[in-house]
Amino acid sequence: MCLGIPGRIVAITDPVNCLAKVDVSGVQRTISVRLLEKDLPEPDEWVLVHVGFAMAKIDEAEALMTLAAVKRLGEAYQDEIEAFDSSAIV
Numbered sequence: 568m569c570l571g572i573p574g575r576i577v578a579i580t581d582p583v584n585c586l587a588k589v590d591v592s593g594v595q596r597t598i599s600v601r602l603l604e605k606d607l608p609e610p611d612e613w614v615l616v617h618v619g620f621a622m623a624k625i626d627e628a629e630a631l632m633t634l635a636a637v638k639r640l641g642e643a644y645q646d647e648i649e650a651f652d653s654s655a656i657v
Contacts, residue, residue, distance in 0.1 A: 571617040572637060572647060573630035574598070576608045589616060592634065592648055 574589035585601035587608065600607055600614070600621045608614050613630035614621035625633070637644050 571615045571622060573613050573625060573633050574616045574621075575630070576600075576610050576612050576614060578610055579607065582607075587621070589614065589621070591616060594648060 572591050574591040577588040577590050577595060579587045579600070580597055585599055585604055585607070586597050587600045588595055589598050596619075598616055598619050598621055603614070603621050603624060606624065608621065608624050613625050613627055615623045615625055615633075637647070
């Protein structure tokens, strides 16, 4: 199962290539924010992350509510966090 998981933007690491460091439940990875190129997120803003891409900006309340809901999925949530932890943009 592939879930869209809320992540908080830590930093825009490469603005030219639209890359940002995001924190998803304590796991930090570089993701592409190119799909949000016309309205790039800034540090401390929340995005919905799916397969290494920020799909949409979301507000903190929605992010926290969504995180609580996906955590209740148990094993599917853990699998998604492990997949995110082992992924990388190179």
